[in-house]
Amino acid sequence: MVKHGFMLCLLLAITVWAQSNVNPDISLIGTTGISTNFTKNDPDKGKLVFTDPEVEMLVEGYLNPFAKAAAVISYEDGSFGVEELYAHVVNGLPLDMQIKAGKFLVGFGKLNTVHPHAWPFLQRPLFHQIYFSPDGFNDIGANFSFILPFESFYSGIDIGVFRGDALTHSISAEDTYEAAKQRRGNNPIGVARWNGFFTLSDESNFELGVSIAGGLLDKQAVSVTGDTSLPSVIKALNFCYTGLDFKYKYKPDAYTSLVLQGEAILNNRDVVRSYSDGVNTIQNLDHISTTGAFMSIDYRFDKQFSVGCKYDFTYGLIGDTPGNTTLGNDSKNKTMGYEGWIGYYPVEETLALRLGFQSLQFSVADGPNPDPRNTVQLQMIFSLGPHKAHPF
Amino acid sequence: MKKIVIVLIAILSMANVFAQVKVVTTTTVISDFVREIGKEKVKVDYICRGDQDPHFVEILPTYMLKIRNVDLFIKVGLGLEGWAQQLIDGSRNSKLHVVDLSENISKREVPTTKTDGSQGDVHPFGNPHYWLDPENAKIMVKEISEALIARDPANAAYYEKNTHEYLHRLDAKMKEWQAAMASKRGKKIITFHASWIYFCERYGIVAAGYVEPKPGIAPSPSHNADVINIVKNNGIKLILMENFYSDAAPNQIARLTGAKVYKTATAVGGSPQAPSYIAMMDSIIKAFDGI
Numbered sequence: 001m002v003k004h005g006f007m008l009c010l011l012l013a014i015t016v017w018a019q020s021n022v023n024p025d026i027s028l029i030g031t032t033g034i035s036t037n038f039t040k041n042d043p044d045k046g047k048l049v050f051t052d053p054e055v056e057m058l059v060e061g062y063l064n065p066f067a068k069a070a071a072v073i074s075y076e077d078g079s080f081g082v083e084e085l086y087a088h089v090v091n092g093l094p095l096d097m098q099i100k101a102g103k104f105l106v107g108f109g110k111l112n113t114v115h116p117h118a119w120p121f122l123q124r125p126l127f128h129q130i131y132f133s134p135d136g137f138n139d140i141g142a143n144f145s146f147i148l149p150f151e152s153f154y155s156g157i158d159i160g161v162f163r164g165d166a167l168t169h170s171i172s173a174e175d176t177y178e179a180a181k182q183r184r185g186n187n188p189i190g191v192a193r194w195n196g197f198f199t200l201s202d203e204s205n206f207e208l209g210v211s212i213a214g215g216l217l218d219k220q221a222v223s224v225t226g227d228t229s230l231p232s233v234i235k236a237l238n239f240c241y242t243g244l245d246f247k248y249k250y251k252p253d254a255y256t257s258l259v260l261q262g263e264a265i266l267n268n269r270d271v272v273r274s275y276s277d278g279v280n281t282i283q284n285l286d287h288i289s290t291t292g293a294f295m296s297i298d299y300r301f302d303k304q305f306s307v308g309c310k311y312d313f314t315y316g317l318i319g320d321t322p323g324n325t326t327l328g329n330d331s332k333n334k335t336m337g338y339e340g341w342i343g344y345y346p347v348e349e350t351l352a353l354r355l356g357f358q359s360l361q362f363s364v365a366d367g368p369n370p371d372p373r374n375t376v377q378l379q380m381i382f383s384l385g386p387h388k389a390h391p392f
Numbered sequence: 393m394k395k396i397v398i399v400l401i402a403i404l405s406m407a408n409v410f411a412q413v414k415v416v417t418t419t420t421v422i423s424d425f426v427r428e429i430g431k432e433k434v435k436v437d438y439i440c441r442g443d444q445d446p447h448f449v450e451i452l453p454t455y456m457l458k459i460r461n462v463d464l465f466i467k468v469g470l471g472l473e474g475w476a477q478q479l480i481d482g483s484r485n486s487k488l489h490v491v492d493l494s495e496n497i498s499k500r501e502v503p504t505t506k507t508d509g510s511q512g513d514v515h516p517f518g519n520p521h522y523w524l525d526p527e528n529a530k531i532m533v534k535e536i537s538e539a540l541i542a543r544d545p546a547n548a549a550y551y552e553k554n555t556h557e558y559l560h561r562l563d564a565k566m567k568e569w570q571a572a573m574a575s576k577r578g579k580k581i582i583t584f585h586a587s588w589i590y591f592c593e594r595y596g597i598v599a600a601g602y603v604e605p606k607p608g609i610a611p612s613p614s615h616n617a618d619v620i621n622i623v624k625n626n627g628i629k630l631i632l633m634e635n636f637y638s639d640a641a642p643n644q645i646a647r648l649t650g651a652k653v654y655k656t657a658t659a660v661g662g663s664p665q666a667p668s669y670i671a672m673m674d675s676i677i678k679a680f681d682g683i
């Protein structure tokens with residue numbers, strides 16, 4: 001109730017702004033769609049499912065000549081939420097540094113900082129879902145960004161420090177999230193990314209990025225020796241992600257473009273494995289080193305049409321409830337995804353219709369593989385508000 | 393010691409003499425004017441190529457780098473360069489001076505009522521394609537001259553002399569263009585985008601229809617049929633369009649009506665015929681030969 005009251009005040013404030021002369025830009029992005037699946041033994045197989053509409057309201061503007069601020073309020077799964085809320089100091093700081101502080105999409109890789117409605121494809125990369133969360137890597141903190149002094153090409157470094165709660169979603173289910181957050185305590189995580197941007201010709205550009213993130217992910221009671229007569233100790237479970245991303249765009253004219261994009265992650269993290277010695281359950285500390293990656297190609301033609309495909313791979317099982325046991329088994333199980341889409345954009349980004357197909361295939365070390373999960377989704381996205389510039 | 397200081401001061405002041413004013417412009421028409429006024433005393437670069445649609449320029453870090461160490465950023469304004477502010481922010485150039493050339497232009501098509509998406513991609517501050525009227529080019533040249541003088545007052549006389557010379561050349565050409573267009577007054581044409589109103593107003597040409605049903609909206613078969621009717625009913629002989637748009641729809645209209653499609657650069661460097669603003673206007677005026 002309190003939350004709804006807050007939202008009402010916010011909406012009211014926005015309406016008042018909109019009528020004054022000095023006002024921020026306001027955009028509203030809606031996503032709605034239907035889907036069906038062709039998965040063996042699924043009770044909904046072949047049935048049309050109307051997905052819940054999602055709304056994103058973006059309010060942004062300049063606070064003063066040096067800083068901007070933005071808020072993204074979302075309505076998803078029947079509730080309002082603050083998806084992003086930040087201030088961004090863009091100039092006037094020493095070393096030409098820019099600072100972004102608040103809650104925002106973390107720059108680990110390139111794709112994570114882009115809202116899903118602006119992706120060429122429909123489905124979030126599988127490794128995001130395993131290593132970040134079903135909603136990506138979105139955290140509270142601050143990012144410091146620098147341009148490196150190269151004359152011939154653009155190169156930048158971002159260094160951020162975040163609360164780290166976002167990744168707690170990757171190790172716990174919704175109902176155990178609060179408990180996991182409590183266990184984690186107050187332990188900020190660090191994220192950094194280097195990126196280089198290369199203009200290859202008038203028509204083509206290439207961006208390369210390397211990211212790293214690390215810190216404390218969880219705390220668990222573990223047996224140090226395996227001897228249950230000795231008391232277990234609380235150990236920190238740490239993680240270190242290393243990522244590589246690239247994007248290549250060839251745009252010979254205003255009507256055609258070809259985008260090749262891919263990202264990969266190397267995950268090193270501590271996990272807990274529990275087993276029974278017949279009498280007691282023993283928890284042991286272990287370490288896993290796993291990977292994940294996606295690669296996509298999107299071809300835009302006649303300005304209004306797009307077709308593309310994406311290959312996805314990740315360790316871990318999509319659809320598994322995250323928890324200690326599943327995390328420990330992540331190194332043994334794999335999910336592969338194949339996605340294809342066609343898109344129709346009649347007038348820029350104001351309206352988009354996208355038809356997508358995804359097939360997920362699972363490989364489980366212990367036990368039979370689950371049936372492949374095949375889904376078809378028809379999506380409609382609309383965007384109300386001022387015309388947006390097109391980022392690379 | 394004293395000698396060293398004197399030599400140092402001398403070197404520094406020499407460097408100052410040779411220091412160029414660094415300018416980045418959004419379009420090549422503006423950079424052509426800057427070159428004419430500043431000559432070797434300015435270093436000028438641009439963002440949007442002459443054969444590119446200035447409405448849609450991607451936010452590339454390469455462009456931010458271009459703006460990073462310059463003194464002046466000059467734009468057309470009126471919302472044409474919706475991408476400019478993000479480039480400026482990304483450049484992190486806190487000493488950058490931004491000049492909007494639209495300030496003293498008498499603007500056309502300024503919406504008097506609230507605009508929304510049903511009207512297409514309407515320019516909310518008025519039509520920004522004002523550089524296609526050479527009378528407006530003169531206003532732009534004067535603004536640029538003032539901006540350069542403000543940055544580099546030591547060379548004020550130099551800039552003023554070049555400005556005067558260029559305006560003189562422009563005036564002479566304008567007489568030529570006016571003479572060539574005198575017999576075309578009242579003639580109706582079709583244009584692709586609503587980008588020719590300033591040009592049409594100057595030379596008394598009537599834009600009887602657009603290939604785009606609404607600004608920024610792709611041509612559609614039903615709208616093509618309407619345009620074909622307009623062309624037939626008015627005996628229109630010319631479809632004038634920027635060379636970065638697709639000529640599929642104009643060519644179809646031309647095939648069915650006998651009108652000619654004239655694709656032209658509307659920015660400097662947009663075609664081999666347009667190495668300068670004056671040459672570009674020459675090639676546009678040529679479109680009206682024989683109509």
Ligand SMILES: [Zn+2]
Binds near residue numbers: 585607
């Ligand atoms: Zn326009």
